[in-house]
Amino acid sequence: MSHTHVLAAVSRLDKVLIGLGAALAGLLLALPLFGSPLIVDKLTLLMIYIILAVSWNLLAGFAGLVSVGQQAFIGLAGYFVLRLAEAGMAPFPALIAGAVVVLLVAWPLSWFVLRLKAAEFAVAMWVLAEAIRSVIMFDPLVQGETGRSLVTLNAIDADLRRTAIYLMAVASAILVLAVSYRLLRGRLGGESQAIRDDEEAAGSVGVSTMRVKRTIFLISALGCAIAGTLWLASAITYQPRAAFGINWSVFMLFMVLVGGLGSFLGPVLGALLLFALQEAFGDFGAWYLTGIGCVAMLFALYAPRGIIGLITDRLGREPLSMRKELDVRSERRGR
Amino acid sequence: MSLLSVTDLTCRHGLLTAVRGIGFTLERGETLCIIGANGAGKTTLMRTLAGAHVPAGGRIALAGRDITAERAFERVRSGISMSPEGRRLFADMTVAENLRVAAENGRAGGWDMDRVLGAFPQLQPLLDVPAGRLSGGQRQAVAIGRALLSNPDVILLDEVSLGLSPAAIEGLYQSLSAIRESGEMGIVLVEQDLTRALGFADRVLCMAEGRSELQGPPADFTRAQITAAYFGIHDDEARHA
Structure with missing residues (x-):
């Protein structure tokens, strides 16, 4: 045996x-089929938050690449949708193509930024986001701070538009969750976590660190780009200052850190919490942002592993954990 | 043709030259032990052999093929893997996950998960334990197991016994002896414990200030010669003293 x-x-x-x-x-x-337009609109926003949280968690939680500049891809995606629509593409295909075109920018960027380590990478991403925003504001199409509406989308019947955007948001959230689950349960998951823990040691066991980091970076960029196009589709108007705002990074950080960095389910729970806080306290203006900061501090002090850490302690195991456990199988071999 | 051939290897850290013109060969089944005081350049040499440090000059060839320009992950695929100084495990990953990453990215061969767990049975009950919670001896076993799962032709073991208890060192060397006896690979070992190094190695290379001070089978040298080389004391200096 x-x-x-x-x-x-x-x-x-x-x-x-x-x-x-x-x-x-x-x-x-x-x-x-049965929800009110208000609920459909709100859930579209929740789906956008889930997509952003899962995308940022892939980058920071699993590959250790903490970025405060993912808004670069949110803003760029919106800009490309505007440009494609202006060139005559129908609005819904433009929403999909706009997100994909972002990869053409993210890929060459990855050759530069992924050579930077830790804080250098985080700051470089922020600087890049600001630089791209500044360049885009010079485009007469965008009209600087004024921005521009996605007129062709606005021309579609409001109910039909709302339903289509909502279904796209739900389908995108499902896709992002399914792809990240599949990737993280597979070889890429172990490789990215090895890089997060010790990049040099990962190389010394045969992990092509640049290939893995680039793959994760591009998937995360695509996730943010999808969220960016969905946001433009719901807001209709594109304003560079809002599309490239640092608040996107703040929200991503909040959702992932409060939900549980490096877990699969944590970012979804963090997105739900942010959404609930916005619903409950959004009318209080600046106080609502202060409240979000206080919640983040409380979690950092008393539950540093986030909501998923609290659940794990209670259940004795992390739900939908990306850990790869081994089973011992006994087998009789031929004599 | 030697399995590993290192010629005139020079490595720098900025303005500091850490390794100066080192050369040696290694055959399959042979163990070369690199000794030397702290700062002699042993770890820089090992990191350069593993592809983690880019040399300033010289040549590294594996079975006659020049691999000097290969990066770390490419060298693993060529047949060199390393258990680094300080173990450098993936602390938040379990023992099983540490081993799996190496198995998935290494070459196919005789070393698989079952054989590694047979060579280091102390890891069997620890498979689901995060590597950051292991003792020093357990960490070293995982680090060596990880390197073995790459199925290397040459395994580099840097400071294997550093910080371990005598019992852990004894157990570790028993496992290493079995690996050596298999004759499947060449072993380059960095060891601070002189007695242990001289007893285990087929050949010894003593470094001081980045240079090779002495090289050959341990039996060819007296303890005084090795000690003098270890501290970089040349004959004329020794005589003067």
């Missing part, structure tokens, strides 16, 4: 959670 070590199957709890997630996704996709 010999023993072989194989990758453990997905746990029963995780299977139940995936099943519940699929049922919830089905419910969300059917919501326009």
Whole structure:
């Protein structure tokens, strides 16, 4: 009798959670049939938050690349949608193409920024976001601070537009979650976490660190770009200062740190919390932002692993954990 | 043709030259032990062999093929892997995950997860424990296991016994002896414990201030010669003293 070590199957709890997630996704996709326009609008925003949180968590939580400049891709995506629509492309195809075109900018950028380490990378991303915003503001199409509306989208019937954008947001959130789950459960997940823990050691066990970091960087950029196009589609008007605002990074940081950095489910919970706080206290103006800061501080002091850490302590295991456990399988070998 | 051939290797850290014109060869099944005082350049040499440090000059060839320009992950695929100084495990990942990353990115060969756990049975009950919570000996076992899972032709073991208890060192060297006896790979070992190094190595290379002071089978040298080379004391200086 010999023993072989194989990758453990997905746990029963995780299977139940995936099943519940699929049922919830089905419910969300059917919501326009019975939900009010206000609820549809609000849930579109929640989906955008989920996409942003999951994308930033991929970068910072799993590959250790803390960026405060992901708004570069949010703003760029909106700009490309405007440009494509201006060139005659129909608005909905332009929304998809705008997000994809962002990859053409993110790919060459990755050759430069991924050579930088830790704080250098974070600051470089912020500087790049500001530099791109400044350049875009010179484009007469955008009209500087004034901005411009996505006129062709505005011409579509409001109910139809709202439903289509909502369905795109739900489908995008499902896609981003499914892709990140698949990637993180696979080889790329282990490689990115190894880089996060010790990049030189990762190289010394054969991980092509630049390939892994670039893959994660591009997926995260695409996620932010999708969120950017959805945001433009819901707001209709594109204003560079808002599209490239640092508040996007602040929201991403809040959602991921409060939800649970480096976990799969944490960013989704963080997005739900941010959404709930905005709904409850959004009318209090600046006080609402102060409140968000206080919540973040309380979590940093008393629950540094975020909501997912509290749940893990209670359950004894992290739900939908990306940990790869091994099972021992006994087998009889031929004589 | 030697398995590993290093010729006139020079490495710098800015203005400081840490390794000066080092050269040696290594055959499959052979163990070369690199000794020297702190700051002699041993770890820089090992990092350069592993591709983590770019040399200022010289040549590294594996089975006759020049690999000097290869990066660390490419050298693993060529057949060199390292257990680095300080172990440098992926602290937030479990023992199993540490080993899996190496297995997925290494070459195919005789070393798989089961064989590594057979060579280091103390890791068996620790598979789901985060590597950051392990003791020094357990960490070293994971680091060596990780390097073995790359199925290397040459394994580099930097400061294997540093900071370990005598019992842990004994257990570790028993595992290393079994690996050496298999004759599957060449071993380059950096060891601070002179007695242990001389007892384990087929050949010894003593470094001082980045230079090779002495090289050959341990039996060819007296303890006094090795001690003098260790501290970089040349014959004329020794006589003067």
